[in-house]
Amino acid sequence: MTDATLPRPVTIVTGASRGIGAAIAERLAAEGHDLVLTYRERRDEADAVAQRCSDAGAKVLLLQVDFADLDAAATVLPAAIDAFGRVTGLVNNAGITGRIGPFLAVPLAEAELVLRINVLAPMILTQAAIAHMAVDRGGAGGSIVNISSGAAKSGAPNTYLPYAMSKAALNALTTGTSKEFGPAGVRVNTVSPGTTRTEIHAAAGRPDAPDERAPGIPMRRPGEPHEIAGAVAYLLSDDASYTSGADIRIAGGN
Ligand SMILES: NC(=O)c1ccc[n+]([C@@H]2O[C@H](COP(=O)([O-])OP(=O)(O)OC[C@H]3O[C@@H](n4cnc5c(N)ncnc54)[C@H](OP(=O)(O)O)[C@@H]3O)[C@@H](O)[C@H]2O)c1
Numbered sequence: 001m002t003d004a005t006l007p008r009p010v011t012i013v014t015g016a017s018r019g020i021g022a023a024i025a026e027r028l029a030a031e032g033h034d035l036v037l038t039y040r041e042r043r044d045e046a047d048a049v050a051q052r053c054s055d056a057g058a059k060v061l062l063l064q065v066d067f068a069d070l071d072a073a074a075t076v077l078p079a080a081i082d083a084f085g086r087v088t089g090l091v092n093n094a095g096i097t098g099r100i101g102p103f104l105a106v107p108l109a110e111a112e113l114v115l116r117i118n119v120l121a122p123m124i125l126t127q128a129a130i131a132h133m134a135v136d137r138g139g140a141g142g143s144i145v146n147i148s149s150g151a152a153k154s155g156a157p158n159t160y161l162p163y164a165m166s167k168a169a170l171n172a173l174t175t176g177t178s179k180e181f182g183p184a185g186v187r188v189n190t191v192s193p194g195t196t197r198t199e200i201h202a203a204a205g206r207p208d209a210p211d212e213r214a215p216g217i218p219m220r221r222p223g224e225p226h227e228i229a230g231a232v233a234y235l236l237s238d239d240a241s242y243t244s245g246a247d248i249r250i251a252g253g254n
Contacts, residue, residue, distance in 0.1 A: 015094025017046035019198030023225035029053035036080040067121035077128035092122035111162035118166035134184035141185030178245035187244040194251025196223040218253025
C-alpha cells in the first residue's frame with residue numbers, strides 16, 4: 001500500500017483494456033495509484049476498466065494508442081505529463097504474439113509488426129520515461145516494469161518464435177536500462193507470466209491454449225490475470241526499493 005502522506009504515484013499501464021493489463025490497472029488503483037491507461041481499439045472495455053479504477057479512487061487518463069504506429073507511441077509520456085505533471089511508474093504490458101505456426105511459415109511483415117509493438121514501442125516509452133524520471137536530469141526517480149514471457153527463454157518453437165525473440169529483446173531492455181539508470185534512481189524489472197487465461201490465445205489462433213497446456217504446468221492450470229498483477233504492484237512499490245534488474249517468473253512452477 002502507498003503512504004497517504006506522500007503524493008500519489010502516477011503510473012502508465014499500456015494495453016489496459018483487458019487481460020493482464022486490466023488486472024494490473026485495477027490492482028494499482030486499489031493500491032492508491034493515479035493511472036494513465038492505454039488501449040488499441042476496445043473502447044467499451046477500456047472505459048469499463050477506467051470506471052472501475054475511478055470507483056477505487058484513482059484519477060484516470062485513458063488514451064487510445066496503436067503501438068504499431070511508433071509516432072503515436074511517442075505521444076504517451078507527454079500526454080501523461082501534461083495531465084498529471086509527473087509520472088512515477090511505467091508498465092510496458094501491451095503485446096501481441098502473431099499467429100501460431102512453424103517458424104519457416106512466418107511472414108516477415110508479421111514478425112516486423114510483433115517487434116514494433118513488443119519491442120520498439122516499449123523502448124520509446126522507456127526512453128521518454130527515463131528522461132523524465134532520472135534524478136540526474138532533474139527527475140524524481142521511478143520504476144518501470146516490462147511484461148515479458150517464458151517464451152523469451154523457451155524460444156517458442158513451432159508456436160510463435162518472433163514473439164519469443166521480442167520478449168528476449170524486452171528482457172535485454174530491462175537488464176540494460178536497470179544497469180545504466182540505477183545511478184539515476186530508476187528501477188527497471190521484468191515480470192514473466194506463463195500461460196495466463198486471456199484473449200491473447202484466441203488472437204494467436206488457439207483459444208483453448210490455456211487449458212490445453214495445463215497438463216504441462218506443475219500446478220496443472222493456467223494463471224489468471226490477477227495472479228500476475230500483484231507482482232507488478234510489488235515492483236512499483238517501496239517494498240521493492242532495492243529491486244532492479246529482476247525477472248519475476250509467474251508460471252505455476254514452470
Ligand atoms: N496471456 C498469456 O498467456 C501471457 C503469457 C506471457 C506473457 N504475456 C504477456 O502479457 C501481456 C498482456 O497479454 P494479455 O494476455 O493480457 O493480452 P490480451 O488479453 O490480448 O490484451 C492485449 C492488450 O494490449 C492491447 N493491444 C494489443 N495490440 C495493441 C497495439 N497494436 N497497440 C496498442 N495496444 C495493443 C489490447 O488493446 P485492445 O483491447 O484495445 O485490443 C489489450 O489491452 C503481453 O505483453 C503478453 O505478451 C501473456
